[in-house]
Amino acid sequence: AQSVTQPDIHITVSEGASLELRCNYSYGATPYLFWYVQSPGQGLQLLLKYFSGDTLVQGIKGFEAEFKRSQSSFNLRKPSVHWSDAAEYFCAVIPLSSGSARQLTFGSGTQLTVLP
Amino acid sequence: EAGVVQSPRYKIIEKKQPVAFWCNPISGHNTLYWYLQNLGQGPELLIRYENEEAVDDSQLPKDRFSAERLKGVDSTLKIQPAELGDSAVYLCASSPRGGFGETQYFGPGTRLLVL
Numbered sequence: 001a002q003s004v005t006q007p008d009i010h011i012t013v014s015e016g017a018s019l020e021l022r023c024n025y026s027y028g029a030t031p032y033l034f035w036y037v038q039s040p041g042q043g044l045q046l047l048l049k050y051f052s053g054d055t056l057v058q059g060i061k062g063f064e065a066e067f068k069r070s071q072s073s074f075n076l077r078k079p080s081v082h083w084s085d086a087a088e089y090f091c092a093v094i095p096l097s098s099g100s101a102r103q104l105t106f107g108s109g110t111q112l113t114v115l116p
Numbered sequence: 117e118a119g120v121v122q123s124p125r126y127k128i129i130e131k132k133q134p135v136a137f138w139c140n141p142i143s144g145h146n147t148l149y150w151y152l153q154n155l156g157q158g159p160e161l162l163i164r165y166e167n168e169e170a171v172d173d174s175q176l177p178k179d180r181f182s183a184e185r186l187k188g189v190d191s192t193l194k195i196q197p198a199e200l201g202d203s204a205v206y207l208c209a210s211s212p213r214g215g216f217g218e219t220q221y222f223g224p225g226t227r228l229l230v231l
Contacts, residue, residue, distance in 0.1 A: 009156075032217045043120060043207070043222035044159070051217060090158050094217055103172065104220060106158025 002027050004093045006107040013081050014115045021076040021110050023091030031093035033074040034104070035065055039087040047089075050074065061085070086114040118142070120223035122208050128229045134196035137226045141189070141210030148185060149220060150176075150193050151207040159207050165191065166214050195228075203230045 005024045013019055025031060033050040048059025055067040065076045074091060091107040121140040129135050141148050146167050151159035162181070164172040167188035176183065180199070185191040195202055205227050209220040 036222075041224060043224045044209075045222070046219050049217070049219070092158070102216065103161050103164070106160070108157050 002095060002097065004031075004091055004105055004107045006089075006091050006110050008110045009108075010111045010113070012113040012115060015083050016080050019076075019078045019081045019085070019112070021089050021091075021112070023074045023076065023107060025072050025074070025091075025093055027093070027095050028097035029095075030067075030069060031095045031097070033065075033067060034092040034094075035059065035063070035074075035076045036090045036092060036106075037061075037087050038090065038109075044090065047076070081112075081114055083114045083116065086112055088112070120208055120210055120221055122206075122223040122226050124226055125224065126227050126229075128231065129198055130231050131200055132197040134194065135198050135228060136195075137193045137206050137208075137228075139191045139193070139208030139223060141191075141208070142221055145210035145212050145221070146188070147211045147214030147218075148191050149209040149211075150183060150191070151209065151222075153205040153207055153225070155204070162193070164214070171214075198228075198230045200230050203228055 003026050007022050035047040036044040038044045047063045048057045050057045050067050057065050063078050067074050088109045088111050090109045123138050148165040150162040153159040163176045163183050165185045168185050183193045205225040207225045209222045211218045211220045
């Protein structure tokens with residue numbers, strides 16, 4: 001089935017530690033790829049997006065993501081996490097495959113907790 | 117620049133009652149989206165407007181949900197009657213032209229609890 005999957009429901013890291021959030025997709029053609037962050041009481045904010053080209057994408061707030069075609073993955077990373085990064089993170093896609101609705105489709109999210 | 121504005125932020129109603137949510141998109145944005153976000157899930161598109169025209173409402177449960185964007189600016193999403201399963205967060209988003217892959221800007225959402 002065509003889908004976008006975030007395998008980790010909840011991740012806990014210590015402040016200053018590195019972070020990697022996983023995202024995998026299953027579509028016939030590589031979709032457009034996005035990462036959004038949702039902080040309590042705030043709207044979803046776009047961190048970065050990938051359409052084509054350089055597979056390492058830089059985003060806002062010090063985040064980056066790497067597209068790996070062979071693994072159908074688009075993992076989000078940050079070298080050093082700050083307490084303010086605690087939030088829910090959503091991977092999203094716009095499918096390009098025939099038969100898929102060309103609309104923004106979200107994964108189920110990963111909740112990030114940052115320990116002091 | 118003001119972001120997407122939604123009201124109310126929270127709403128508690130009893131089942132079978134009607135409820136309405138309001139959204140004012142970013143000024144100049146022609147495309148407006150309504151999403152439903154269930155607890156522990158990502159948002160799911162309900163309806164998309166290009167100006168005042170609903171161009172994608174295939175996932176809107178039309179038996180009880182309705183939406184309008186009369187002047188191509190702000191929009192209202194209505195549920196009548198509400199059911200227990202409608203308890204969720206209703207998100208509004210907008211984008212400048214609705215172009216493929218264009219960034220969508222989200223409001224804070226309306227959290228609905230149906231008792």
